[in-house]
Amino acid sequence: MKIDIFTLFPEWFEWFGTQRHVAGALASGARLQCVNMRDYTSLSGGQVDDTPFGGGAGMVLRVDVMDAALHGHYGVDPVERARQRRVIALVPGGRMFDERYVEELVQEPEITLLCGRYEGFDERIIQHFCSDTLSIGRYVLAGGELPAMVVCDAVLRKLPGALGAPESAVEESFSAALGGDPEYPHYTRPAEYRGWRVPDVLLSGHHERIRHWRRERSRERGQSG
Secondary structure (H helix, E strand, O other): OEEEEEEOOOOHHHHHOOOHHHHHHHHOOOEEEEEEHHHHOOOHHHOOEEOOOOOOOOOEEOHHHHHHHHHHHHOOOHHHHHHHOEEEEEEEEEEEOOHHHHHHHHOOOEEEEEEOEOOOEOHHHHHHHOOEEEEOOOOOOOEOHHHHHHHHHHHHOOOOOOOOOHHHHOOOOOOHHHOOOOOOOOOOOOOEEOOEEOOHHHHOOOHHHHHHHHHHHHHHHHHHO
16 A cells, blocks of 8 residues: 655654554555645745635635645646545545544555645645545644544554554454444453452453453443443
8 A cells, every 4th residue: 555645744754654553564565655745836935825715814725736746746637636546635524534434445555645734725625636535533633644644543554564463453443343343341460459350251261251251341332432
């Protein structure tokens, strides 16, 4: 998989790329590339935004700057590019990011993430250059860089080489193995601490009973959520 991130702050992702599971996925063939939109603007002073028509506070990322960045990086009209691959605008009002969305993206050979900033995108960017919109929650952040990291983290950890034990990603929250329910509780040593004891079933060594107990706790968490 290849993930391209269009951002005004590519240096933010240097730390992200050093994280163990991300580095593991990259070492196994995945690619993560940041594109600085400011490198493609023809406006003076590296300008990428402007005041909104109709008035109002804040600045808006310009459609001509995004056009130049996408065209300059891919060498094709961004309108056509959005028909060839998932080009996703990270916006508060986009489609909610969940496990189903993650599984969709994992199947893609290439995806592009567009990080908003200031008051967001000129709407024509979303309408003509994007195939999707994506939101990690109904709240507002200063920009799309943190959501981009969330998306990359969720997707890359499912790729070969990301996790030390591949089975770690099989039975986890919202997975098919748990019927889409949250993961069950976990305990470790000491078996008793300040009078708080680990459930006896987990100490029994009876694997079928443990499996059943975990599945029931998972269902309970799904129902309470």
